[in-house]
Amino acid sequence: MAPAAVPVAAAASELTVSAMKADLAKSTKPQLDASKLTYTFNKHGGVVPALDDPIRREHNSSTDHMLTVKWTEKGGWEAPQLRPYGHLDIMPTASCIHYATQAFEGMKAYRGVDGKLRLFRPDLNCKRMNLSSTRIALPAIDPEQLEELVKNFVSVDCPKWLPDAETFIYLRPAVIASGAALGVQKPREATLFIIAVLFPPMEVLNGMRLLASKEDMGVRAWPGGHGWSKVGANYGPTLQAQGEARERGFDQILWLLGSEGRVTEAGASNFFVVWKNKNSGRLELITAPLGDKIILDGVTRRSVIELAKSRLSHNPTEVLKEVQHLEKLDVVEQSYTIDDIAEAYESGRLVEAFACGTAFFVAPISYIQHEVDKGIEVPMNTTTADGCKSGVYAAAIKTWLKEIMYGKVSHPWGVVINERGAQ
Ligand SMILES: *Cc1c(COP(=O)(O)O)cnc(C)c1O
Numbered sequence: 001m002a003p004a005a006v007p008v009a010a011a012a013s014e015l016t017v018s019a020m021k022a023d024l025a026k027s028t029k030p031q032l033d034a035s036k037l038t039y040t041f042n043k044h045g046g047v048v049p050a051l052d053d054p055i056r057r058e059h060n061s062s063t064d065h066m067l068t069v070k071w072t073e074k075g076g077w078e079a080p081q082l083r084p085y086g087h088l089d090i091m092p093t094a095s096c097i098h099y100a101t102q103a104f105e106g107m108k109a110y111r112g113v114d115g116k117l118r119l120f121r122p123d124l125n126c127k128r129m130n131l132s133s134t135r136i137a138l139p140a141i142d143p144e145q146l147e148e149l150v151k152n153f154v155s156v157d158c159p160k161w162l163p164d165a166e167t168f169i170y171l172r173p174a175v176i177a178s179g180a181a182l183g184v185q186k187p188r189e190a191t192l193f194i195i196a197v198l199f200p201p202m203e204v205l206n207g208m209r210l211l212a213s214k215e216d217m218g219v220r221a222w223p224g225g226h227g228w229s230k231v232g233a234n235y236g237p238t239l240q241a242q243g244e245a246r247e248r249g250f251d252q253i254l255w256l257l258g259s260e261g262r263v264t265e266a267g268a269s270n271f272f273v274v275w276k277n278k279n280s281g282r283l284e285l286i287t288a289p290l291g292d293k294i295i296l297d298g299v300t301r302r303s304v305i306e307l308a309k310s311r312l313s314h315n316p317t318e319v320l321k322e323v324q325h326l327e328k329l330d331v332v333e334q335s336y337t338i339d340d341i342a343e344a345y346e347s348g349r350l351v352e353a354f355a356c357g358t359a360f361f362v363a364p365i366s367y368i369q370h371e372v373d374k375g376i377e378v379p380m381n382t383t384t385a386d387g388c389k390s391g392v393y394a395a396a397i398k399t400w401l402k403e404i405m406y407g408k409v410s411h412p413w414g415v416v417i418n419e420r421g422a423q
Pocket of ligand 1: 106230265267268269270296297298299300301356357358359
């Protein structure tokens, strides 16, 4: 019998999904299993630097431990190991060093006002890690098992490394093709690891200044590409432009796409604008849509959209006193261009703008440079309790997210972690 016809025009997304399903279906191999985690504690742990120690600004101080899990095509997932922080053992021929066969996540653990340790919507990060890993030909990662591993890791290191209320530590789960084969091919070995990195406490005092990307800076993501996934390949090629922007006094690049200048993301953060719609005059919170797979499906982006719909829209499901005086808005996920923002600014319809993501949290925008001597001064009409200038909507959303992260309110997005420490 003739073999079944292979569908000719399968979309890239279908290919990726089918690859992931195929990987998961190889269930004869040992799967990722958090219950098999073994512990080797660090007997020579480091000293936790003070919150204002400049060493935190280097972003290279890690905690006492790391968690690693090896995968091979032949043997599946090995038992996860929690062990002293240190070098990874890979050969110079390893695929990840040459072909960007790498995917990662960015999460934070938070120490609440109640002294409890929390993660923020960790299930979403773990699902995304699975999508990113399979996008880059690395193994499928069972999101529930990964979440369990992240919880176990923070449960060991955070009692010591995250002692202060209302502070956070940055978590970096990553997966790399760690096998020694140099050939350009689907990796046969991988290493999944989780580390925690110290950040300085950060607040954006006067808003971020953005430089809109020009053609000669390249594009961050494109239709049919991989901008929707958190793979290392998306970031390296943007760093030259980012470095130049920093030298010229900007904080981030606002990445545009196409000759029409579609607004996508600001650095590695999602981007939101509040304006009055040109035609209807209605107040809108607008951000680029996920449908065309150009932007990252940010956990913070999702949370901003959900909170804005439930608390700031015309049909709120939660009515909060502190925002009753604010004009209600429509939440819109739609393509828009830099010229649309410039036009809104020039006609007095631009209300505010902010970037958001785990690393920079909710960062109000004060200025966008989009032509050599043409800039958009974005209004920032309030000052928050911590002394930062902001638009009122960004300020309200930031406060709500902080309340959840730091346990000022009980909310399903704030997941409390039991602490065991390093023993
Ligand atoms: C990580 C990231 C974000 C933010 O996502 P969160 O899940 O909110 O942290 C946004 N854009 C890009 C390109 C990113 O890499």
